[in-house]
Amino acid sequence: MLFRPYWQQLLLILILSLLATFIGLGAPLATKEIVDIAIPQHDVGLLLLYAGLMLASPLGKGLLNVWQTHMNNKTGQSVIRDLNEQLFRNLQRQSMAFFTRSRSGEIIQRITGDVQAVQGAITGTIVSAITQAAQLIATGIILVNLNWEMALLSLVVVPLLLLPVRRVSRLRKNLRLEVQITRGEMAAQLAETFSVSGVLLTRLFGQEQKQLLKYTKLNESVKSKELRLSLIGRWYGMAAGVSNPVGMALIYLYGGWSVMNDQMTLGSVVAFVALVGRLYDPLSSLLSVHLEMSAALGIFQRIFEYLDLKPDIEDAPNAGVMPAVRGRVEFNQVHFAYRQGTPALTNISFKVEPGRMMALVGPSGAGKSTLISLIARLYEPSSGIIRIDGMDIKQVTMESLRSHIGFVTQEPYLFYGSLLDNMRFAKEDATQAEVEDACRKAYIDDFITALPEGYHTIVGERGHRLSGGERQRIAIARAILKNPRILILDEATSHLDSQSEAYVQKALEELMKHRTTIVIAHRLSTILASDSIIVLKDGVVVEQGTHEELLIHNGLYGLLYHTQFAAANTGIAMDQLA
Numbered sequence: 001m002l003f004r005p006y007w008q009q010l011l012l013i014l015i016l017s018l019l020a021t022f023i024g025l026g027a028p029l030a031t032k033e034i035v036d037i038a039i040p041q042h043d044v045g046l047l048l049l050y051a052g053l054m055l056a057s058p059l060g061k062g063l064l065n066v067w068q069t070h071m072n073n074k075t076g077q078s079v080i081r082d083l084n085e086q087l088f089r090n091l092q093r094q095s096m097a098f099f100t101r102s103r104s105g106e107i108i109q110r111i112t113g114d115v116q117a118v119q120g121a122i123t124g125t126i127v128s129a130i131t132q133a134a135q136l137i138a139t140g141i142i143l144v145n146l147n148w149e150m151a152l153l154s155l156v157v158v159p160l161l162l163l164p165v166r167r168v169s170r171l172r173k174n175l176r177l178e179v180q181i182t183r184g185e186m187a188a189q190l191a192e193t194f195s196v197s198g199v200l201l202t203r204l205f206g207q208e209q210k211q212l213l214k215y216t217k218l219n220e221s222v223k224s225k226e227l228r229l230s231l232i233g234r235w236y237g238m239a240a241g242v243s244n245p246v247g248m249a250l251i252y253l254y255g256g257w258s259v260m261n262d263q264m265t266l267g268s269v270v271a272f273v274a275l276v277g278r279l280y281d282p283l284s285s286l287l288s289v290h291l292e293m294s295a296a297l298g299i300f301q302r303i304f305e306y307l308d309l310k311p312d313i314e315d316a317p318n319a320g321v322m323p324a325v326r327g328r329v330e331f332n333q334v335h336f337a338y339r340q341g342t343p344a345l346t347n348i349s350f351k352v353e354p355g356r357m358m359a360l361v362g363p364s365g366a367g368k369s370t371l372i373s374l375i376a377r378l379y380e381p382s383s384g385i386i387r388i389d390g391m392d393i394k395q396v397t398m399e400s401l402r403s404h405i406g407f408v409t410q411e412p413y414l415f416y417g418s419l420l421d422n423m424r425f426a427k428e429d430a431t432q433a434e435v436e437d438a439c440r441k442a443y444i445d446d447f448i449t450a451l452p453e454g455y456h457t458i459v460g461e462r463g464h465r466l467s468g469g470e471r472q473r474i475a476i477a478r479a480i481l482k483n484p485r486i487l488i489l490d491e492a493t494s495h496l497d498s499q500s501e502a503y504v505q506k507a508l509e510e511l512m513k514h515r516t517t518i519v520i521a522h523r524l525s526t527i528l529a530s531d532s533i534i535v536l537k538d539g540v541v542v543e544q545g546t547h548e549e550l551l552i553h554n555g556l557y558g559l560l561y562h563t564q565f566a567a568a569n570t571g572i573a574m575d576q577l578a
């Protein structure tokens, strides 16, 4: 499948190999003529001719080999490039659920390590198999023509080579797979241990030794398995090496006896022995190709598992582009579960009119984050419909849907790069002026321009050089730049100092203007500013209405509200009280 686009190159390689093989066969045949004809007949001219042929033949073969090896590598490298790209593409299509159940280090290892592990098999083995097979066939034909009895005799050793192959290849396949799985675990551990949060956690809990031990164990296991892998290969190589002289001895015995009885010329025997070498070489190479391939097979399976991975959420076949919207958001009897049997959301229904603001409140784990993630189709409801301006979000492309939605999360992520690049993630072609304008509206422009490198300041992998409040305002500026109709906000629970808090609050007010906003609210001011409130508990809407209505009702919201008031001065967020 991977080689299909390169069939022309493969054909050319095959032709080049056949040509090289035939040209290479000239040397032993010339030996036969020299021994049988030129020397006995004292023909100097013929001797010179065949001697010349003996030189020309390897030269021609060598030149063709250089070209063919280049073609081999080119095809192999192209296949690897395609494989890498296809893996990347397919990973991009996967749903959030896939990434929450995978370890990021393992994903990286699968793309880099696994592809690297089969690189040898792709560039070297698959293509060299063609060459070796060509040489085997060409030599075989000539041998049969020279003397078919001896040709048969030379095959006596073949079973010796073939017998252990099955067992050896199964052993190697399993071992190679185990090595790759262990390497995946190592990569995952590396990624988790050396992430900023991982390092912090390890240091604070003094777990360095324990982690080192875990890593050492994995490392040691890779070493011993690699050693076993190569040892198995060596034993097999030795068995193959011993079988060659056995074949040669048989041929000399039979050939010598035939010459003594004048049934064969000496030249034929010499040429035959030289040619048999060319039969055994590709034969053992082919078998090593087989071994190499079977070892790589397990890894290929892992790669194809990733290539064939079907995304949980895909665009409908007839999905259209969501046009400009006014921003009416509606949930109709929506159910959702991360795992079957444990519902995270049950029968959720509500409407938010364009430009209005709805607050989500409720205890921790109630399903607030889950609910907002469904709007951008990060997860798929098990039943029910979510509509934007009356359009079922499943009937439009995810790209167009998400282009109308702005997300500001509690832990805004910043890629490694300049602040400007990070801002342009929201709008690729934004001019510097547009970026600055958005930052001004998000009350972060002053801070950025005061930095020595201003908008060109590099922010770390997770923006760790910035404080929580600054990061949030950057995220808000990013959303302003994107200018979506629908805004989804997860208000930070982490406490900012009152000045940062005021800045973030002002930035948010700017951002929410004229947009439909759904906010996971932790601050009373946000709740009071909302047009409607939904109270979630255990994935169910327990109360729904305006602040006044809910207060009169005096249920969970009433409780939350009063305790919030009581705690207002101590700065405890609403959900922590529930």
Ligand SMILES: Nc1ncnc2c1ncn2[C@@H]1O[C@H](COP(=O)(O)OP(=O)(O)OP(=O)(O)O)[C@@H](O)[C@H]1O
Pocket (backbone or CB within 6 Å): 100, 338, 339, 344, 362, 363, 364, 365, 366, 367, 368, 369, 370, 371, 575
């Ligand atoms: N990826 C996931 N896989 C499985 N279960 C999950 C996943 N994400 C969340 N949950 C579970 O779903 C439930 C709802 O979680 P959710 O994060 O939506 O709650 P929340 O109301 O936003 O809580 P908080 O205010 O503490 O952030 C929780 O019981 C949580 O453990």
